Amino acid sequence: MMKILQILIAIVAMGFLVNIVKADEAADVAKQKGLVDLSPSKPETGVVFAVCIFELENGEKKLVDHRHADDMVDCLKEKRAAVQKYKTEKGEGKVTESFLFSCDKVNAEVKIEADGTWHIIKILGRHDAAYKKKKSYE
Numbered sequence: 001m002m003k004i005l006q007i008l009i010a011i012v013a014m015g016f017l018v019n020i021v022k023a024d025e026a027a028d029v030a031k032q033k034g035l036v037d038l039s040p041s042k043p044e045t046g047v048v049f050a051v052c053i054f055e056l057e058n059g060e061k062k063l064v065d066h067r068h069a070d071d072m073v074d075c076l077k078e079k080r081a082a083v084q085k086y087k088t089e090k091g092e093g094k095v096t097e098s099f100l101f102s103c104d105k106v107n108a109e110v111k112i113e114a115d116g117t118w119h120i121i122k123i124l125g126r127h128d129a130a131y132k133k134k135k136s137y138e
Contacts, residue, residue, distance in 0.1 A: 026072035035105060037130035040071045043110040043118040047127050049075040050108065050120055051082050054100040061100060068110075068120045075103035105130040 030038055041048035049072060053065040067082055069075035079101050086099055109121040 023073060026076055029076065029103065030072055033104070034132040035072075035130055036132050037105060037127075038072055041069065043068075043112050046108050046110050046124075047130070048106060048108055048110060048118075048120065050104060050106045050123060051075055051079045052102045052104055052106070052123060053082055053086070054102070056098055056100060063123060064099075066120055066123050068118065069103070072103065079103050 027038070030036075049069040051067040051069065052063055053067075054061040055064045065082070067078045069078050083101055086101075105127045107124040107127050109124065110118050111121050112118045
């Protein structure tokens, strides 16, 4: 019985550590992007985290798909899933050459279902208020 309890405690501790690592990764990505507002998505206001999927054509970025996320940690998880999906659908190698995947806080048209779930209908643009303004020399 004691052995089972020790195993359960170890499993819970590992899960806790994994969540800390994911939060640290999210904070690092946010810092690189200049994202200072890491508050969770607020679908009722249309300010949400999203994985934006751009297709690169002739040096131009064109938004071709998106996935909603509750927060930055969830966004990174969804980003990995999107990369995997595009690799499977488009074939190995083409993903990194043709597509750009980015986690951003965006303004969006959002549909909220009766059960509280939500999804993005249309991305309107990056939510600039959530990002640190860059200096002119940066």
